[in-house]
């Protein structure tokens with residue numbers, strides 16, 4: 333049996349799945365998607381309608397969408413892990429937060445990055461302002477949510493989604509001092525071994541960050 337993950341070490345959604353794999357100790361092969369490996373790109377493009385990564389290959393079975401991959405890992409490769417409780421009622425809150433991070437943190441963060449990739453000299457100010465506004469609303473909502481969330485070393489679907497989203501969101505719009513719980517949680521997530529591995533593996537690619545990577549983290 334071969335379990336393989338196709339992705340890129342600098343990609344936020346690749347991290348989301350890698351955090352789950354690392355935290356649950358699931359053995360797998362990493363297959364980088366880059367111009368040196370057209371055969372990996374071909375697999376990714378064949379897997380889903382958008383040709384995006386990550387993609388998980390479990391022998392011949394291909395699965396795309398980071399959340400679906402983590403659900404599959406929790407069920408088939410890491411049933412003893414904390415990734416996602418089996419009980420649907422217990423899992424509901426985790427799935428909700430996963431959607432919050434993908435839609436309302438990763439989404440606007442990626443919109444700002446995309447605008448700078450489109451034209452780094454002249455990003456569309458209105459689009460960037462709209463995305464920054466959306467991120468600020470998400471930061472405020474998360475600050476309130478964190479007053480009831482037990483921060484700890486657990487790695488669940490929530491941490492898998494939150495860690496890469498907050499890591500890169502803070503690079504495009506630093507989390508202001510008005511949100512101390514969110515800042516502290518991001519710092520805590522950065523120390524988790526599963527995330528630290530992703531951060532180190534991505535370090536050589538920082539020069540490619542379209543807005544310029546900050547000199548920290």
Ligand SMILES: N[C@@H](CCC(=O)N[C@@H](CS)C(=O)NCC(=O)O)C(=O)O
Nearest residue numbers: 343344345346384385386397398399
């Ligand atoms: N909803 C997808 C999003 C995946 C995604 O946006 N992947 C980016 C990398 S972080 C990608 O494949 N970008 C390359 C492309 O769009 O061609 C998921 O959860 O896996």
